[in-house]
Amino acid sequence: MAAKYIFDSFTEEAVCPICLDFFTDPVILECGHNFCRSCITQSWDREGRNSCPECREEFTDRTLRVNRALARLSEKARTLSLNQTEKENKLHCEKHQEELKLFCETDKKLICVICRDGREHRDHRFMPIEEAVETYKDQVKSSFESLTKKKSEIEQMEQQQKEKISVVLEESHNLQSQITSQFAELHQIFTEKERRVLADIREEEEKIRNAMEKRLQEIQANLNSIQKELSTLQEQIDQKDNGIFLKVRGYTTVAK
Template sequence: MTKQHITFTFNPQTVNMSAASCLLTEDQFQCSICLDVFTDPVTIPCGHNFCKTCITKHWDINAPYKCPNCNDIFYTKPKLQVNRFISEMAAQFRQSAQQKASSSSSEQQVSKPGEVPCDDCTGTKLKALKSCLVCLASYCETHLEPHLTKSGLKRHQLIDPVENLEGRMCTKHDKLLELFCKTDQMCVCMLCTYSDHQGHSVVPLKEECEGKKAKLGKTDAEIQQMIQKRRVKIEEMKRSVQLSKKDADREIAAGVQVFRALKESVERSQAELMDTIKEKQRETEKQAEGFIKELEQEISELEKRSSEMEQLSQSEDHLHLLQSFPSLNSAPPTKDWTGVSIRPPSYEGTVVRAVNQLEETLSKLMKKLPELKRVQQYAVDVTLDPDTAHPNLILSDDGKQVKHGDVKKKLPDNPKRFDYCPCVFAKQSFSSGRFYYEVQVKEKTEWDLGVATELINRKGEIKLSPQNGYWTIWLRNKNEYKAPAGPPVSLSLKHQPEKVGVFVDYEEGLVSFYDVDAAELIYSFTGCCFTQKLYPYFSPSNNDGGKNSAPLIISPVNHTE
C-alpha cells in the first residue's frame, strides 16, 4: 500500500499561510514517542515536535533533558508551549483521515462466517486483511493503515489473517511465544526461560526459522531433483506408450483382419453345427409324428369299437345282439407297440468336431499372419561403402562383409569416414518408401545394426540414439541386447538371433528389427520423423583379441513361406 496523502485546506483567519492548501503525509504529523498523530504538539529548542504529554513524561523519567530524536541536551528544562499551527494541521489531518477511512470502509467486504473479522471495527465487522503477532489483533484495510505507515508499527510482524491469536500466547505466563527451545523443540515465552526451560538452548523464533528455512531449502532442492527425475520418467513412459500405441495399432490392424476371418469361420461353423443338430431333431420329430398318427388312428378305431359294444350291450333286441356279437366280441387288429419308442439322437462329439475344425481354420489363418513375410517384399540390395569405413575395418571385395582388424590402415581422412568408432555406411541411401535388408550376426559377441541419417557426426566418439540420428540395436557381452532409444531399452529375446532383418518405413517413421530364423519381431522404433537421407549402418565392434572376429555379412533375403 502506498503512503497516504491528504490535502488540507486551512482557514487564512486561523493560520497565516501564503497558500490555501498543501500536500502532506501522516509521518509529518506523527509523534516519534507515541507514534500517533500529534495531540497538543509542542516544539522544543532543537526544532523537533512532540505531544506535550509524551515529552513531559519522557523528561520526567530520563535525565538530563535530551531530545529523543537528535539527542541534544538541555541543561534547564525547556518551557513548553503548544504549537497552534501544527496542532490545527494535525486536527485537520485526523479529521480527513477519519472521513477517508469511513468512506473506504463502505467499499470493503463485510466479514462472512468462516472469515477473520477486524478486531478494531465497531458495529459491522469488516473482513481482516492481516493479523499482527505483536498486537495480537486482526485488522481490515482501514485499521491496518497505521501498521503500514507508522515507523514504530512497521516493525510489527504481519501475517495472513488467522483466528485464535491467543494461541500464540504462552498458556502458563500469558506472554507472547517469541522464543524457541531447541532442547525441547517447542515455542516458549521469555518467562519460560527462567522456569521450565531454564538452562536450555533457547533462540529467537526468527533465528530458528532461518535454520528451518535453510533445511526446507535443502529439502526443496532434493524434492525438485525428485520432481525432475519423475518428469524424465514420465517422458520416458510417454515415449514407451507412444511406441506401444504404434505397435498396438499395427497389431490391431493385423488382428482385425485375422479375427474378422475367424469370426466368419466361427459363425459359419456355428451355423453348420446348429443345422446338424436341428436336422437330427427334425428327423426325430418326424418319426414321432408318424408313430403318433398311427396310434391316434388305432385309438379312433378302438373308441369306435368300444362305442358299438356299449350300444350293443344295452340293446333289447336279443336277435341283433346275438347276430352282432361274434364280430364285436374281439378288439380290432392293431400294431404291437411294446418294442416301439422314440430315442433322442446322440449329439456326442458334434461340438468337439466343430471346435476341432475351427482350430484347424485358426491355425491356417495364423500361418498367413507372419509380419516378417510382409516386410521381406521390400528387400533391397545393400553393399558397404569403403569411403565411410573406419581404418581398422576390413571389407570384402564384394562389399557384403565387414570385420574388425588389429592393424589400422592408412586411408585418406575424408568427411564421410568414421575416425573413432569402428563403423561403416552402405552405399545406398533412402529418402522415401520402404526398404528391408538382412545381416548375418552368427558367432559374434558384439555388434551394432540399424540406420542413420546422412548428416550425423562421424568424427570422435559417437552416442547412438534417435536424438543423434541413429536408430539401432546392439549386442554386448554375448547376450546383452539393447535398443538405444534415449535411455537404452533392454531387449529380452528367447533365442540369440543369427540373422537380423532391418525394415524401414520412411513415411510411417518406423524402424523394425527381426530375428529372421525365428520370424519374430525384436524391437521397433515408432513415431520417428525422418527429414534426411537414411543409410544402412553397420558396426562389427572391436576384434576383442579374436573373440569377436566373425564378420557381419549382408545376406540375400530368402522369403519365408
C-alpha cells in the first residue's frame, strides 16, 4: 500500500496539468510552472494572451525553456507506469499475493511457488503456465478442428435437407396446380352437363305444362258450360209464373 502511495506521488510530479498525461517535451515558464510545449502553446493561442494556466501570471513574450530534468523524470514515470500496469494485469495468488506461475495438473488450477511447496499440493504434478497453455491450446485446437469438421458435416446435412424440402415444396406446388387444372376441367364439364340437363328439364316441363294447361282450358270450358246451364236452371226454379215456367221448359205449346 505504501509502495503504491509512493508510486502515485512520484508519477503526479510527471503529469502535465493541462492534458493530465505524462509530460511530452516539457517546458518551464518564468513563474516556475511546467507544461507540455504543445499544451501551453495551444492554451495561449486559445486564450489570446500569454498567461500561466496555474497561477494566471502574464508574460510579455513567449519565453519557453526546455526542462530536461523533468523530461527524464517523465520518461521514467511513463516506463514505471507501463511496468506497474503490466504487473497489475498479471494474476496473483489470493493467499500469498505471489504471481501465479505454475499450473497444478492434478487440481487443474493456477498456483504460486509457495502453494507448490505446501501440503495441499504435495505429490501433485506441476508445469509452468506457458507449457500448460501450450498443452491445453493443442487440446483446444484439436477440439476446434473436430468441431469445425462436425460443423461442416452438419452444414452439409442442413443443405441437403433444405434441398429435400425445396423438392417437396416444388412437387406439392406442381401437384396442386395439376389438381386445380383437372378440377377446373371437371367443373367445366359438369357445368355444361348441368346446362344441358336443365335445358332438357325446362323443355319437358314446357311440354307437360302446355298439355296440362290445354286440359285445364277444356275443364274450365266445360265448367263454364255447366255453370251457364245451372244459371238457366236456377232461373227456372226461381220463376213464379207457372205458364212461363212450363213454356220455357217446353212442356206446353201455345194454342192457335
